[in-house]
Amino acid sequence: MALQSCNSLMRYLGVEIGIPALALDEEHCCALEIDSVVLNFEFDEPSGLLFLYANLGPVPAFGASLLYERLLAANLMGQSTEGATLGLDREAQRLMLHRALHAQQLADIEFKEAVEKFVDVAELWIRLIGQANDQRGSEGDVGAPASTPMPHLLA
Secondary structure (H helix, E strand, O other), X not given: OHHHHHHHHHHHHHHHHXXXXXXXXXXXXXXXXXXXXXXXXXXXXXXXXXXXXXXXXXXXXXOHHHHHHHHHHXXXXXXXXXXXXXXXXXXXOEEEEEEEEEHHHOOHHHHHHHHHHHHHHHHHHHHHHHHHHHOOOOOOOOXXXXXXXXXXXXX
C-alpha cells in the first residue's frame, strides 16, 4: 500500500513539473535534476519511507572545520534545513542533504511543497559549500561533483 502511495506522489510531482512519466524504477529509485540539484528519491518498502537525498559537493580541503560548525548549527532543530538533515558521506568525502518522508501520510500538494523546500535548501548549501571549496587553493577535486547522480543508498 505504501508503494502505491509513493507511486501516486511521484506521478503527481511529474505532472506538476512537466514530466508526466516520472516514476520510481524497479528498484524503487528515481533521480531528477531540478534547478541544478540532482535529487534522488529512494523508497524503502519495509519502513514505508521515501528518502530524498542530494549530493551537496565535496568536503573542502581547507576550512572544513568552519563549514562543519555551520552544518551542525543548521541541523539543530532543523532551523536551516526545513526538516532535512545535513551529513557527511565519509567514504566519498562529500556532503549530503537527506530527508525521510512517510509516503502514506502525505497529500500530493504536501509532497510537492516538501520537494520544493528540499531543493531550495540543497541549492543554498551547494552554493555555500562551493564557496568554501573555491577557497581551497589548487588541491584538486575531492569527491564527486554535486551534479553527479548517486548510487542507491539503501542497497
